[in-house]
Amino acid sequence: MxxxxxxxxxxxxxNGRAFGSPAVSFGEVxxxxxxxxxxxxxxxxxxxxxxxxxxxPNIGNLPISxxxxxxxxxxxxxVIVHNTGTLADDDPRxxxxxxxxxxxxxxxxxxxxxxxxxxxxxxxPMRGSLVxxxxxxxxxxxxxxxxxNQQVAQVSTPKPYPNPDVGESxxxxxxxxxxxxxxxxxxxxxxxxxxxxNVTAEEVMQLDPAGVVLSSGPGDPHDLKPTxxxxxxxxxxxxxxxxxxxxxxxxxxxxxxxxxRQAVEYHGSNHPILEVITDHIMYAQQDSAYRISKESxxxxxxxxxxxxxxxxxxxxxxHRFYPAxxxxxxxxxAPGPDDxxxxxxxFMENIxxxxx
Numbered sequence: 001m002x003x004x005x006x007x008x009x010x011x012x013x014x015n016g017r018a019f020g021s022p023a024v025s026f027g028e029v030x031x032x033x034x035x036x037x038x039x040x041x042x043x044x045x046x047x048x049x050x051x052x053x054x055x056x057p058n059i060g061n062l063p064i065s066x067x068x069x070x071x072x073x074x075x076x077x078x079v080i081v082h083n084t085g086t087l088a089d090d091d092p093r094x095x096x097x098x099x100x101x102x103x104x105x106x107x108x109x110x111x112x113x114x115x116x117x118x119x120x121x122x123x124x125p126m127r128g129s130l131v132x133x134x135x136x137x138x139x140x141x142x143x144x145x146x147x148x149n150q151q152v153a154q155v156s157t158p159k160p161y162p163n164p165d166v167g168e169s170x171x172x173x174x175x176x177x178x179x180x181x182x183x184x185x186x187x188x189x190x191x192x193x194x195x196x197x198n199v200t201a202e203e204v205m206q207l208d209p210a211g212v213v214l215s216s217g218p219g220d221p222h223d224l225k226p227t228x229x230x231x232x233x234x235x236x237x238x239x240x241x242x243x244x245x246x247x248x249x250x251x252x253x254x255x256x257x258x259x260x261r262q263a264v265e266y267h268g269s270n271h272p273i274l275e276v277i278t279d280h281i282m283y284a285q286q287d288s289a290y291r292i293s294k295e296s297x298x299x300x301x302x303x304x305x306x307x308x309x310x311x312x313x314x315x316x317x318x319h320r321f322y323p324a325x326x327x328x329x330x331x332x333x334a335p336g337p338d339d340x341x342x343x344x345x346x347f348m349e350n351i352x353x354x355x356x
Contacts, residue, residue, distance in 0.1 A: 004107045005134040006051070006080060006115075007142060009127040013134040014115055019084055020099025020106035022132075026145045027051040027077035029128040031116045033268030034285065037335020038095070042079065042104075043070040045155040045176035046245060046287045048218040049147050051078035051128050052267075053112055053119070060085030063093035070178040070334060075155055075218075078130045079106040080115070105130045123263045125289075151219035152176060152246070156197040163192040168351050171195055171209040175246050176217025180334030184344050185213075198227070201234035209239055211351045216245025216330065220261070221253055221290065229254040236324040240350035242343070243326035249290050251326035252317055258296035262311065265289040269336030272309040273329065276316075281309070285336030286329035288315070323350040 004018035008029065031053040032041055038059045041052065059081040079099060084106075087094040099106050107130055119126060127147065131138040148154070155176040163182050167189030172181065175197045185192050193207055197217075204212060212235050232254040235241060243251040249259050269285040291313040297304055306316025306327060315328035330336070331343040 001108075003132070004105070005131055005138075006107055006110065007129050007131060007134045007138055008118075009142060010122065011139070012118060014107075014110045015134070016107045016110035018105065018132075019096045019108055020079065021103045023103055023105050024132070024141075025051065025078045025105045025130045026142060026147070027128065028147065029053065029080075029119060029126050030265050030267055031055055031112075031119060033270055034335060035270070037269070037285070039064055039068040040070050040180070040335045042076050043068075043074045044178050044287075045071050045075055046178070046216055046218050048075040048151045048155050048176065049077055050218075051080060051130065052076055053080040053115055054082075055112060055116055057082040057112065058085050059083070060087055060095035063087060063091065064095065064098045065093075070180060074102055074104065076104060078104060080110065080112065081106065081108050082110065082112045084108045120264050125261070125265070149220060149223045152197050152217050152224060155218060157194055158196060160193060160195050163194065165189045165191050167191055168210040168348065169193070169208065170211045170213060171204050171207055172213045172215055173197060173199060173204070173247075174217075175215050175250070177215040178330070178332070178334065180330065180332035181213060181215060181244075183334070184332045184341070188344070188348055197224070199231065200227070201231045201238075204231075204235060205238060210355065211240040211242070211347060213347075214241065214243035214247025214250060214326070216247060216287070218246070221246060221249040221259055224250065236319060236322045240347060240354050241322070241324035242347040243324075244330055245287060245328065248315070248317070248326035248328045249292070251324070252292050252314070255302055255317070255319070256298050257292050257302070257314075257317075259290045259292050262289060262291045262313075266310070273315065273340075274307045274309050276305055276307060282339040283337045284329035284331070284340045285333055286315070288313070288328050292317075323354055
């Protein structure tokens with residue numbers, strides 16, 4: 001393998017070996033602490049424009065399987081691992097072959113523990129680049145690079161499409177949809193229509209949905225236009241709603257809460273979650289870059305349903321007057337624990353109660 005370097009915007013360099021595509025790549029450097037599910041993570045649209053560090057030291061021991069894709073076309077900008085696993089690089093199912101196919105660079109043989117500690121200590125989002133040589137030209141390019149703030153527009157479907165079945169009619173609004181939620185809705189025989197992120201409430205209601213799902217996705221929720229928040233306010237008053245990931249943050253903003261950037265992002269499945277009503281602690285896969293404080297929640301309109309036991313942030317909300325709720329984590333798992341999968345059943349129960 002050829003040499004490769006990860007350079008960070010504070011001047012730090014981590015040298016290693018290249019795998020995947022030889023392309024030069026720029027992005028925000030974040031880390032994921034999940035022990036399993038690297039395929040689902042790499043294909044999750046929430047990682048658009050990001051270089052992902054895996055804290056699990058061995059990534060790629062299992063072959064790539066198309067059944068585990070969370071999107072057909074991955075939008076991750078780079079993969080950073082300590083060890084690429086045991087599959088031969090010339091195996092067409094290997095991580096190396098998969099990244100080459102999709103023109104995604106990777107770097108291995110670096111101290112990912114030291115890198116994660118460095119990212120934590122920075123206390124701010126850090127940009128980085130995967131380059132063949134860490135010279136002055138590479139740093140000049142990194143410093144001159146401006147990352148887009150239109151991530152959702154880049155990953156959302158441009159046109160509506162169906163995922164048909166024989167059950168309840170459900171509209172999924174795509175902010176960077178992961179396929180896991182479609183699998184779970186299919187298991188419940190939902191007749192799903194996926195719509196673009198900039199759809200209006202009127203266009204949604206023309207489909208006469210029994211329920212609406214706000215999907216996860218990448219980026220800053222504040223970068224979306226106010227019309228998206230108005231769409232959410234209009235829909236929550238008319239049909240049962242479930243939101244997760246970026247959808248949760250948008251649901252919170254639409255209902256008047258404050259959402260701020262965390263000093264250190266959390267991505268993984270081993271972060272304890274408290275279910276407020278039962279005091280039950282659970283775990284779920286989540287990507288959390290933004291924090292909703294308890295103080296900003298309007299208790300006259302919203303219940304707090306889940307809390308992050310590490311940051312104290314609000315990661316679950318429920319409306320007092322409408323059958324609408326949101327969670328920061330992924331109730332479909334994919335990958336990760338399925339402790340919170342019953343939330344999808346609760347959404348289906350809200351649909352039945354509303355129809356009744």
